[in-house]
Amino acid sequence: xxxxxxxxxxxxxxxxxxxxxxxxxxxxxxxxxxxxxxQYVSDVTLPRMAHVAFVRSPHAHARxxxxxxxxxxxxxxxxxxxxxxxxxxxxxxxxxxxxxLKGLKSAPQAPIAVERACWQGEAVAAVVARTxxxxxxxxxxxxxxxxxxxxxxxxxxxxxxxTPVIHPSIADNLCFERKLDVGKVDEALASSDAVxxxxxxxxxxxxxxxxxxxxxxDWNVGEQKMTVYQGTQAPHMMQNLFAKHLGLAxxxxxxxxxxxxxxxxxxxxxxxxxxxxxxxxxLLKRPVKFVADRIESFVTDIHARDHRVKAxxxxxxxxxxxxxxxxxxxxxxxxxVYPRTSGIEANQVVNLVGGPYTCPNYRAQARVVFTxxxxxxxxxxVGHPLAVAVTEGLVELAAAKIGMDxxxxxxxxxIADDAYPAQSAAGLKFEKLSHHESLAHLDSLMNYAGLxxxxxxxxxxxxxxxxxxxxxxxxxxxxxxxxGVGGAKITSxxxxxxxxxxxxxxxxxxxxxEQGQGAEAxxxxxxxxxxxxxxxxxxxxxxxxxxxxxxxxxxASRAAGIGGEAAWQAGKALRANVLAVAGxxxxxxxxTLDIRNGVVVDAxxxxxxxxxxxxxxxxxxxxxxxxxGIQAELVATRHYxxxxxxxxxxxxxxxxYLEVDTDTGFVKxxxxxxxxxxxxxxxxxxxxEQIRGGIVQGIGAALFEQCLYDERGQMxxxxxxxxxxxxxxxxxxxxxxxxxxxxxxxxxxxxGAGEAGTAGAPACVMNAINDxxxxxxxxPLTDMPFTPGKILRALGKV
Amino acid sequence: MxxxxxxxxxxxxxxxxxxxxxxxxxxFLREDLGLTGSHVGCEHGVCGACTVRVxxxxxxxxxxxxxxxxxxxxxxxxxxxxxxxxADLQAAFEQRNALQCGYCTPGMIAAAQDxxxxxxxxxxxxxxxxxxxxxxxxxxxxxxxxxxxxxxxxRNKARAGAKR
Numbered sequence: 001x002x003x004x005x006x007x008x009x010x011x012x013x014x015x016x017x018x019x020x021x022x023x024x025x026x027x028x029x030x031x032x033x034x035x036x037x038x039q040y041v042s043d044v045t046l047p048r049m050a051h052v053a054f055v056r057s058p059h060a061h062a063r064x065x066x067x068x069x070x071x072x073x074x075x076x077x078x079x080x081x082x083x084x085x086x087x088x089x090x091x092x093x094x095x096x097x098x099x100x101l102k103g104l105k106s107a108p109q110a111p112i113a114v115e116r117a118c119w120q121g122e123a124v125a126a127v128v129a130r131t132x133x134x135x136x137x138x139x140x141x142x143x144x145x146x147x148x149x150x151x152x153x154x155x156x157x158x159x160x161x162x163t164p165v166i167h168p169s170i171a172d173n174l175c176f177e178r179k180l181d182v183g184k185v186d187e188a189l190a191s192s193d194a195v196x197x198x199x200x201x202x203x204x205x206x207x208x209x210x211x212x213x214x215x216x217x218d219w220n221v222g223e224q225k226m227t228v229y230q231g232t233q234a235p236h237m238m239q240n241l242f243a244k245h246l247g248l249a250x251x252x253x254x255x256x257x258x259x260x261x262x263x264x265x266x267x268x269x270x271x272x273x274x275x276x277x278x279x280x281x282x283l284l285k286r287p288v289k290f291v292a293d294r295i296e297s298f299v300t301d302i303h304a305r306d307h308r309v310k311a312x313x314x315x316x317x318x319x320x321x322x323x324x325x326x327x328x329x330x331x332x333x334x335x336x337v338y339p340r341t342s343g344i345e346a347n348q349v350v351n352l353v354g355g356p357y358t359c360p361n362y363r364a365q366a367r368v369v370f371t372x373x374x375x376x377x378x379x380x381x382v383g384h385p386l387a388v389a390v391t392e393g394l395v396e397l398a399a400a401k402i403g404m405d406x407x408x409x410x411x412x413x414x415i416a417d418d419a420y421p422a423q424s425a426a427g428l429k430f431e432k433l434s435h436h437e438s439l440a441h442l443d444s445l446m447n448y449a450g451l452x453x454x455x456x457x458x459x460x461x462x463x464x465x466x467x468x469x470x471x472x473x474x475x476x477x478x479x480x481x482x483x484g485v486g487g488a489k490i491t492s493x494x495x496x497x498x499x500x501x502x503x504x505x506x507x508x509x510x511x512x513x514e515q516g517q518g519a520e521a522x523x524x525x526x527x528x529x530x531x532x533x534x535x536x537x538x539x540x541x542x543x544x545x546x547x548x549x550x551x552x553x554x555x556a557s558r559a560a561g562i563g564g565e566a567a568w569q570a571g572k573a574l575r576a577n578v579l580a581v582a583g584x585x586x587x588x589x590x591x592t593l594d595i596r597n598g599v600v601v602d603a604x605x606x607x608x609x610x611x612x613x614x615x616x617x618x619x620x621x622x623x624x625x626x627x628x629g630i631q632a633e634l635v636a637t638r639h640y641x642x643x644x645x646x647x648x649x650x651x652x653x654x655x656x657y658l659e660v661d662t663d664t665g666f667v668k669x670x671x672x673x674x675x676x677x678x679x680x681x682x683x684x685x686x687x688x689e690q691i692r693g694g695i696v697q698g699i700g701a702a703l704f705e706q707c708l709y710d711e712r713g714q715m716x717x718x719x720x721x722x723x724x725x726x727x728x729x730x731x732x733x734x735x736x737x738x739x740x741x742x743x744x745x746x747x748x749x750x751x752g753a754g755e756a757g758t759a760g761a762p763a764c765v766m767n768a769i770n771d772x773x774x775x776x777x778x779x780p781l782t783d784m785p786f787t788p789g790k791i792l793r794a795l796g797k798v
Numbered sequence: 799m800x801x802x803x804x805x806x807x808x809x810x811x812x813x814x815x816x817x818x819x820x821x822x823x824x825x826f827l828r829e830d831l832g833l834t835g836s837h838v839g840c841e842h843g844v845c846g847a848c849t850v851r852v853x854x855x856x857x858x859x860x861x862x863x864x865x866x867x868x869x870x871x872x873x874x875x876x877x878x879x880x881x882x883x884x885a886d887l888q889a890a891f892e893q894r895n896a897l898q899c900g901y902c903t904p905g906m907i908a909a910a911q912d913x914x915x916x917x918x919x920x921x922x923x924x925x926x927x928x929x930x931x932x933x934x935x936x937x938x939x940x941x942x943x944x945x946x947x948x949x950x951x952x953r954n955k956a957r958a959g960a961k962r
Contacts, residue, residue: 026892033900034888034907036835036875043834133818210839210847210901210935261837261901262935294840516899516936689895689941696938720844720933728939729930733922757938 017596017606020525020535021748024685027521028540029514038259041214041231042291049216049287050079052277053135055125055142056299057117060151060372060713061166061334064115067125068143075141077134080284082126084112091279092245094270096336098486101343104176104368106336107167111276116149118166118334119374120713121299126276128288151372151713155308155331158369166334166370175336176343176368178350182425183361188323192314196397200390201783203706204306207379208725211261212292213301215274217281226253228278231260233268233513234553239545240489241270241339242278257543263515264697265379266301268555270338273300298718302337303707304345304379306330307386311353313394314361319404319412323361324354324425326390330368333375339488342376343368348383348475353391355424355473356435356651357413362425372713378555384474384759385698389784392470392763396770397780406767407448410439410471410653428473431644433651434677434739435471442469442653442675445737451657459775465659465670466772470763476557476678476752477648477743479641493641494562495549496570498527500578500634502620504598504612505537508570511551512563513543517754518686519559523567525682526748530571531578532595533612549637557752560682561648562640565746569638577633581619582610584630640746648743648751652676654695654760656768658732662776662795665788667703667769669730675737676756680749687753688736694757695734700726701758702765703785804868808833809877817864824848824859826867827874835875835904839933846932849905850874856912875904884911886949896945898936906932910946917957919950 015021032038069081093108113124125142129135150164157163158173165173189195216229226248232238235255243253260267277290292300307330314322328349332342346366354362399409414435415422422430442448448467455465483490494511501507508527514520520540528535541547549566552558575595582600583590586609594603600610618625619632626632642648655673660666674691681687704724708716717723742749762784769791770780778794792798800819807813808831817826822841827833827850839847841860848859851873878884887907890896897903906929913920913928920928925946926939934942 027895030892030895030897030900031888033897034891034903035879036833036904037879038835038900040834040837040901042838043828133820208933208935210845210899210933211837212839259901260899262899264935294842516897518895518898685895689898689937692938692940693898693936694938697935719842720840721842725933725935726938727930727933728926728943729923731926731939733943734938734940 016529016532019529021529021682022684024683025521025525025535027518028524029520040211040259040261041216041229042211044216044229046216046218046287049289050128050130050284051132051135052126052128052280052288052290053132053139054123054273055127055139055144057113057120057122057124059117059146059148060120060153061149062117062146063149064113064117064124065145065147069125072127072138072141075134075138077130078138079128079130081138081142082280082283084110084114084124087112087276087279088114090246090283091275094245094338096338096341098341098483098488100486101176101341101347104336104341104343105170106175107169109272109335109338111272111279119372120715121374123273123276126280128280128284153371153373153709153711153713155329155369155371158331158371166372173370174367175332175370176346178347178366180350180362180364180426185323185325185361185363188361189312189314192322193317194398194401195312195314196394196401197312198397198780198782200309200311200393202305202307202386203701203785204303205701205705205707206298206301206303207264207266209262209264209266212294212297213267213271213274214291215277216287216289217278218287219281219285221285224252226278226282228253228255230255230257230274231267232257233263233515233555234490235513235543235545236511236550237490237553245275246279246282254546257513260515265382265555269302269340269377271300294720295718298707298723299374299715302377302379303374304376305386305701306376307349309349309386309390311390311394313398315398315402317402319402319409321357321359321413324359324394325363326353328366331371331373332368333373334370335375337375337377339490340378340483344378345383349387351426351428352383352387352473355426355428356415356471358415359413360425373709380694380697381755381758384472384755385701385762388470388472388759389763389766393766393782396468396767400774406469407439407443411436414439414471428649429645430649431743432741433473433649434741435651437739438651438653438675438677441737441739442655442673445675445735446655446673463659464662464772464776465657466768466770468656468764468767468771469653470760470767471653472651472756472760474557474650474756474759475647476650477561477642478556478558479643479646481646482556491550491552493639494551494566495637495639496523496567497549497635497637498531498570498574500574500616502616504616505539506531506533507539507541508567509541509548510563510567511549512559513553515554517554517559517690518683519554519563521686522560522564522682526564526567527571530568531575533598537598549639557754561746561750561752562642564682564750565748566638566640568748569640570636573636573638577636578615581630581632582615584627585615585618586610642745644745648745650676650678650751650756652756652760654764656764658765658768658772660769660772660791665791667786669699669732672732672734674734674757674760675739676753677739677741678753679740679742679751681738681740682750690753691736691757692734694755695761696726696731698758698761699731699765701784702762706785802865804865806867806870806872808872809874809880819865821864822860823862823864823867826864827859833874833876837901837904844933846905846909847902849908849932851908856908875907878908878911886952887911890945890949894941894945896937896941902932902934906934906942914950914953919954922947
């Protein structure tokens, strides 16, 4: 099959002969996955391996008065029944705070609850048995005597004086608060021709990775070494945390991450269950496996979003946006999640609202409060879907109010393409964005004028279609500004080690991890191009803290931009090393030589001089024939971290075209478009697929997904029959377009692409629904997910 | 413990095992036979990651008990791969990057093959409808539909060529 967008790159410094930069080459690791030969952690079995199942609190908040384990201990296959108090002797508790989020506070969290359970689903005891089924059987025999405590489930009441404080060790239920006031918001609003004020609600939802969280921990007493097989995005971060809380040195802990069945931010956090599993292995001196089942995933995988944002926009009749104002409130569960904290999403909302626009007046308040529901933390596109929905929702409501086309209103306010470097009202620094070019590209890609004409015609026939847009910015390639400066051992740099093997092929070890997004392919493309070998001669190793350079892993759309650059530099460094040897062998100056397609050539003429196989043979087996003083160094390591900018912002614009059935409230998605600018595109197909997958995840938030809780803190729909996710039949085809503004911070110029789709899609769908229903004078829908019931209520039909 | 002897054919191999009556087919395949290509996603019949073929029909390995498979012929992704039956689908998935993490892929390919075995060239909507019981969180489905559509066209062309 021919890939139509496999086009040569439009690059200069990267435009080496046989370049793979900018080409849609298939990923090297796909065949084993299509054949069912992947190695997911849930597939791992080890000699003497035992399985753990957890007894979980049925109460949102309860004191644990007593736990009777005798019957469970006698059950078939049971090896141990362990309570929180016993496990606390092996593992220290943790507190999820970062010093740069000033004032953020949380309480110590233990791997298994000790005196109190603070959400429904928190583990209160562990049963380890020979099989998972036996462990689950014995869980039913553990008798826990609970004293139910008042459950705090409504964030709106969390700070009321009469509301009980969840953690006695901290003063109140406020986890974090941030305020921002830039420009003259009150004056700007007062001088506006129109002010739109509304409240946006975002459903609490979760990642629903196809493979649930999985871990096998193997404490080897003889080696004093803990080997952990874990489906994680950040092996080195987990190595640090396991070591720290078990009282081990980091070199005693090895984290191995092979195939991971989906991550999306769900698998970048520290979970009590995983910490308990590692502690149990240490305690029992044998491998212990934990794989969350789907019900457990729903009540223990981090949740996200669940924000209430009161928001206001001022606009003049000529379309000038005068001010944005927001008040964000979010309830994050009983603990700030370790070590990234649960303050980041609200902080991002404050940072990002109004970000694409020139409007200088912006006031924001965000409060993050504790509740007795499952914990919330960073999930794909952290804060962006909320900030974009608030900003773009306001923009389209304002456009409707002053009777201006929504694209035209954006054109009049988006930061000009020649205005960079620029800064947003919230203080975000932009190196180079392309809002206007992206918008123009989208306009023609979707045939906007044609769709408007079609929409008008169909309305006359009683068919209600809507067109909605969302301009967005996205944080990618984070520097140490994200976590490192706050004291967390989460590295923002990454490394790659490239080795020439004895047959002239390359082995690359990289600190970024493969979650399915194609990191291995991107790293291979960078190395193959920089060094000069066919792609088939590059093998990439990821996910092993004993083997790979120290790295951050995969999060915040960093693998290609940071990991790719490190790989590019390592490839270049090894090429220089190899050419030094080749120069000695060929009695030529190294700078007159190059490596192309696996052969050392004369750089000027391209004449073949020496196959790499021959060079490797001499360097490894006959180094005695090399001139005196020539030592071949056939391994090179390079690291990279962004230094010039705290983040490499990307930008783009999405559009949704949909039809609302005004009798049933059902939304049929007809088409979705995205034009984005992630800088240099290393692999166009992989970028498009990140965008598409991200968009569908965003559509899930807009139309289907919500973790429903009752007022007692009981999750009501913790299964896949009741919690709806996007399936193939309801999803549209998605067309992607690109504008390329490389970052000058790296030689590659690549920024991230992993979260742009999720950032913009919910806003887009919301705006399209409201556009469809506008002629029917429906109240604007701003309460996600937009279920048929909510749509019918907005239409006044129920 | 209630255990029952079963005899069945899995990927062409005769298998005789004693299994717990409560054990699901997918747990039996993964734990007893080491066939880890069939994945466990939801364990309640919604996600389709455990889709396998039993007597020629696709089923959810989590909704069928191993003891119900006594006397049946089972085909998993390992068997479908080794026989070459789905080689063109696999190649199309790889070319089109119709998988990211790959966890749903074995089930997705089994479901797609079930559709393509019915002949003809299904529309994109029909492909989406047929795959609507298989959950993929990574791709957004567009690439999967592309891959299945292209194989349907290729197979149709090959059939037309064979008739001529």
